[in-house]
Amino acid sequence: MRTEELTLAGFRHDVCSAVQPMAVATRFLGSLPLYRFGLRWINPPLALAHPLDSGGAAILAESLEETCSGLGKDGSWYRRLMTPMVENWPAIERDALGPIGWPRHPVAMARFGVRALPPASWTARRFKTEGGRALWAGLAAHSVLPLETWGASAIAAILAAAAHRAGWPLAVGGSQAIADAMVRYLRSLGGEVLVGQRVENLGEIDGAEIVMCDTSPEGLLRLTGDRMPAGYRSRLQRYRRGAGVFKMDWALAGPIPWTAKECSRAGTVHLGGTLGEIEASERSRSEPDQPFVLLAQPSLFDTTRALAEFEG
């Protein structure tokens, strides 16, 4: 949640997260009075567009009906797939995104599981059109897992349901604005934030009732030393990282002249082509020739992010 002038003065790029479906669709973040502390959201007209070489683009809109009608022949299948998840979102959100344990809403979770557990490749092939298949594959590719993996559809289902509950918003001014508002709120409650202080060992934190470590497994191991039970330590040691991501920031002279006009209305554009092409990209563990690309274009919707006049 940082926004910096990474390219040129006047161009404010998000260092990592740019598009924030979970910040508005989840109960806890939604319950914080961040509006009072300066946070404003923008919902682009479309959450997502997925252009195809064959012409046009599949779309994910906040409205389930608009999405279904954009999917043409696949509209009714998508409606059947997504309606239970959208309607049961409060239950699914709590169980699917909360700590792992016995679900509080087993029926809703069972219905979610039936849709979310099969590999994304299978679910995508239940769509009849190239656009529908590519849309599902692109959503599942957010998992950074091969689409043949069991469970890879869960992320697709969660992201699509979140879009239909509250869109995929961007924070005005960039994601840093979320952190800034959260810090202001915390300070208003008497909290304090210390930055630029690396904690090497949990022993340095004395007297805290609760310590929460938002670190990698290796980081947690270093911090906790022998404090963790041996079994848990060995699980942390066995942890292996998955594929990494590569990011590029662009300072553009103007909006991208998309051929598929839907792309100019979308906060996020999936550049990955067909289901087959996305599968090949996500299967490749090294550098794929045609990587699946998530493109965010905040400056189309937020004038604070780029210079209006710029000779690129």
Ligand SMILES: Cc1cc2nc3c(=O)[nH]c(=O)nc-3n(C[C@H](O)[C@H](O)[C@H](O)COP(=O)(O)OP(=O)(O)OC[C@H]3O[C@@H](n4cnc5c(N)ncnc54)[C@H](O)[C@@H]3O)c2cc1C
């Ligand atoms: C290129 C990229 C694009 C992304 N885009 C999106 C997006 O559009 N939408 C989305 O929802 N998500 C996106 N993500 C994912 C998102 O950025 C992360 O999920 C999110 O930042 C995780 O937040 P966090 O607070 O849990 O961890 P972090 O942001 O990693 O924060 C953990 C902090 O703890 C600090 N820390 C760690 N160890 C110590 C220590 N020993 N002592 C002191 N400090 C320590 C770290 O320096 C860091 O500041 C993206 C990620 C990347 C890499």
